[in-house]
Amino acid sequence: MPRLISILMLTIPTILTFMALLSLFLVLNNIIFAYGAYWFFYKFLGPTISHRQILETKPTLAQINKEKRRTFLTLFIFLLMGTGLYICYRLDITKTYYVWDQRGKWYFFLSFFLMHQFHDLYFYATHRLMHEWKPLRRFHFAHHESSPPSPFAALSFHPVEAFIQGLFWYITAFLIPMPAFWLFGFYTFMSYINMWGHNAYEFWHKDLFTHPFLWILNTPTHHNLHHKYHKFNYGIYYNIWDKICGTNHPEYENHYRAVKMKSEISKTSRIFKTMKL
Ligand SMILES: [Zn+2]
Ligand SMILES: [Zn+2]
Numbered sequence: 001m002p003r004l005i006s007i008l009m010l011t012i013p014t015i016l017t018f019m020a021l022l023s024l025f026l027v028l029n030n031i032i033f034a035y036g037a038y039w040f041f042y043k044f045l046g047p048t049i050s051h052r053q054i055l056e057t058k059p060t061l062a063q064i065n066k067e068k069r070r071t072f073l074t075l076f077i078f079l080l081m082g083t084g085l086y087i088c089y090r091l092d093i094t095k096t097y098y099v100w101d102q103r104g105k106w107y108f109f110l111s112f113f114l115m116h117q118f119h120d121l122y123f124y125a126t127h128r129l130m131h132e133w134k135p136l137r138r139f140h141f142a143h144h145e146s147s148p149p150s151p152f153a154a155l156s157f158h159p160v161e162a163f164i165q166g167l168f169w170y171i172t173a174f175l176i177p178m179p180a181f182w183l184f185g186f187y188t189f190m191s192y193i194n195m196w197g198h199n200a201y202e203f204w205h206k207d208l209f210t211h212p213f214l215w216i217l218n219t220p221t222h223h224n225l226h227h228k229y230h231k232f233n234y235g236i237y238y239n240i241w242d243k244i245c246g247t248n249h250p251e252y253e254n255h256y257r258a259v260k261m262k263s264e265i266s267k268t269s270r271i272f273k274t275m276k277l
Helices: 002-009 012-044 046-052 061-090 105-132 134-140 159-175 180-197 220-229 240-245 252-276
Strands: none
Touching: 012 046, 012 061, 012 180, 046 252, 061 159, 105 134, 105 159, 105 180, 105 240, 134 159, 159 180, 180 220, 220 252
16 A cells, blocks of 8 residues: 555656756765865965875876766666666665665664675676676776766766666665665765876875775775776775775886875975974
């Protein structure tokens, strides 16, 4: 009976309202993590953080315009897929629920953790598959036209890849019980991390690889090198799967240390200059 009520309440205006809200959510995320990040790092801070630049070159205007066009299409695909998922949710056929602490407060946080770990694996596996399985490779290489990447490249996908990325949300919603809130919260978190991966500047800890906790994290250098060499470094949040599967770029750690060394030298020379004054 409750399911029947849900179906009856699922009217066209309800769906259109959801689509309007989802559009706003997707566009706002993109404005903050692509346009905002580009302005902040490349324009506002740009000249003062050149010593943190990971790769030698910067993206051209033509490349950025292409990334913007592809992102627009990706967001449209996410909008359609998100609406489909909303209909599934309203039909009560997913494991997603409305009340955030329905399964207890501890599970609220655990469900985020589970989705996060699952996405780390899903991203690694599908990304590697798109590199190693020929039929998918040509679709993924649209994303690799961004070299060096920029924050606008984070969602610059061929529609087929956008669909593969969108599938994650369906699999998660049908597999992992979680409050609907997390689908939006996690998308925002993912956009934030994705922005860093496509950012030209390295801000992570200088002794990352020997740090007791931080060694597990991926870095902007890690994904920048992936865009440069078109292979190795398939992971997103953590360096676990690349380590286990032996797919870190052989020069990753050296390149990271060289970028951090450049930063440290620049910092020291700035201190000396200040002392002379
Ligand atoms: Zn790739
Ligand atoms: Zn990328």
